Amino acid sequence: MRIFGLIGFPLSHSFSKKYFTEKFSREGITDASYELFPLQTISLLPDLFRSQPHLRGLNVTIPYKQAVLPYLDQLHPAAARIGAVNVIRIGENGSKTGYNSDYFGFTSSLFEWFSQVHKDGSVEDIIKQCKALVLGTGGASKAVKAALEDLQINYISVSRQPAQNQLSYDQLTEAILKEHTLIINTTPLGMSPDTQNFPPIPYQYLTTGHYLYDLVYNPEETVFMQKGKDKGAFVLNGLPMLYGQAEKSWEIWNSNE
Known part of the structure; x- marks a missing residue:
C-alpha cells in the first residue's frame, strides 16, 4: 500500500x-x-x-x-x-x-475563471490587460507571482509592512485599486476556524470591474469575497486551484521521470 x-x-x-x-x-x-x-x-x-x-x-x-x-x-x-x-x-x-504544483493550479484556475466571466472575449488578452495586487508574502504568494510574471501581468506585493517593491495595506489608495483590478489573497486570513478575519484593503474603492481571487477555500465564501460581492466584483475561492494542484501532485507522484 x-x-x-x-x-x-x-x-x-x-x-x-x-x-x-x-x-x-x-x-x-x-x-x-x-x-x-x-x-x-x-x-x-x-x-x-x-x-x-x-x-x-x-x-x-x-x-x-x-x-x-x-x-x-x-x-x-x-x-x-x-x-x-x-x-x-x-x-x-x-x-x-x-x-510546486500551486503554479499550475493557480494558472489553470485563473484561465478557467476568466473564460467563464468573459465568454465572448479573448481571455489571454483580457488577462494581460490586468494589473494585480498580491496580498501576502508566504509560500503560496511566490507561486502566484511566478505565474503572473509568466502571464505578463504586472503586480504589486502587499503585506503588513512596507518594503522594497512592496506596499503595506495602509498605503493602498483609491488610485492604486482603480489601476489594479485583480486582487489575489494568498494569506490565511479568513480561513476556518477564524472565518471573520479578512485582509485590510480599502474595500470601499472596489467596483464591478474588479476580480477578487481568494486562495482560501474553507469557508467557500470568505469575508474578503463577501465584501467584493457587495461592490459588484467578481469573486473566486481557492477550490479550483486546489483541484488543479492536487491533480498535478498525483501526476508528479506517478511520473516515470
Whole structure:
C-alpha cells in the first residue's frame, strides 16, 4: 500500500484527504491511501519519514512551503525558481524531491475563471490587460507571482509592512485599486476556524470591474469575497486551484521521470 499525505499545521481546514480518498474510490485506485500529518514544527518531518516507510508523496501547506526546503534532497527547477514547495515526491531509494504544483493550479484556475466571466472575449488578452495586487508574502504568494510574471501581468506585493517593491495595506489608495483590478489573497486570513478575519484593503474603492481571487477555500465564501460581492466584483475561492494542484501532485507522484 502506497501512502500519500499532507503536512502543515493546523490541518483541520484541509479538504485534501477527502479529495484524494474520493478520487481513489472513483478511479478504482486500490493500492493507495491519503492521510493527514499535522506537524507542530517542521523539525518533526524526519521522524515522519522514518515512521512511514511506505510514504511515497506529500503535499505541503501553511506554514511549511518554504521551511521544508532544507529537508529535501533536490528541487525541481520550477520549485527552485519559485522558492517554495507544496509537493514532495519520495523515491524508492528514499530520495526526496520538491515540486510546486500551486503554479499550475493557480494558472489553470485563473484561465478557467476568466473564460467563464468573459465568454465572448479573448481571455489571454483580457488577462494581460490586468494589473494585480498580491496580498501576502508566504509560500503560496511566490507561486502566484511566478505565474503572473509568466502571464505578463504586472503586480504589486502587499503585506503588513512596507518594503522594497512592496506596499503595506495602509498605503493602498483609491488610485492604486482603480489601476489594479485583480486582487489575489494568498494569506490565511479568513480561513476556518477564524472565518471573520479578512485582509485590510480599502474595500470601499472596489467596483464591478474588479476580480477578487481568494486562495482560501474553507469557508467557500470568505469575508474578503463577501465584501467584493457587495461592490459588484467578481469573486473566486481557492477550490479550483486546489483541484488543479492536487491533480498535478498525483501526476508528479506517478511520473516515470
